[in-house]
Amino acid sequence: MSAIPTPPARESFRFSHHQSIGLVFLCTLFGVAAQYLIKTSANALTVLTIEALLTNWALWLGLAMYGISTGLLILALRDGELSLLYPVISLTYVWVTILSVTVFNESINIFKIAGITVICLGVALLGKGDSRS
């Protein structure tokens, strides 16, 4: 046996099922932050000039967050099952509802509470494990 350590394998790190679900979870948080920033930036954009576009930091931050969100989804999809991970994006509906009630003071009602509860149950069911486990 040679004393030289074997070089690290070229094959990349693999995410477990729960790590992939966690990545999609983060992806939805970044996605909602991006939507919020882009919506705010559109309101701030009263005159449409090149300078106004370029100096609109909320717009660029929002687009960057969309980029991060997509990157996280791609990382998750690399190792996980598409049919299990893709529906987890529906958590977006939950965050948007919570944001609209807490930040934008929209009314909360029994349909909204029941709806986000049932969505969370569905996501939890998909998150429990992959179909090989």
Place this chain on the structure above:
Amino acid sequence: MKTPLSSILLVLFASFIGSFGAVFLKAGAGRLHREIRTLLLNWRLAAGILMYLASFVFYYLGVREGELSVLYPMVSLGYIWTLLWSRLFFGEPISRRKVAGLALIIGGIVVLNLGNR
């Protein structure tokens, strides 16, 4: 307010392209390795992102007219297409748990939208 057929078709089409976007993202992601060229020369990822953008445009055109409480839950049909494509293109099994989870999610989205009227 009635929802025009054109809006329904546009949103359906958006959900359809979006689900194919997910398929291409998954196909491209599976070819990612440590080498940067597996990211930069990855036409599947580029196609997936373009389909996502296209889906956003069609969705945006679709929701200009019509009832959001009808159109918004229709986007979640994309989850059903994705379940079918996952089986077809990646051989992922359609398990009872996936169908139940998906049914809960779509049901939840429909109920949630009843509260947004």
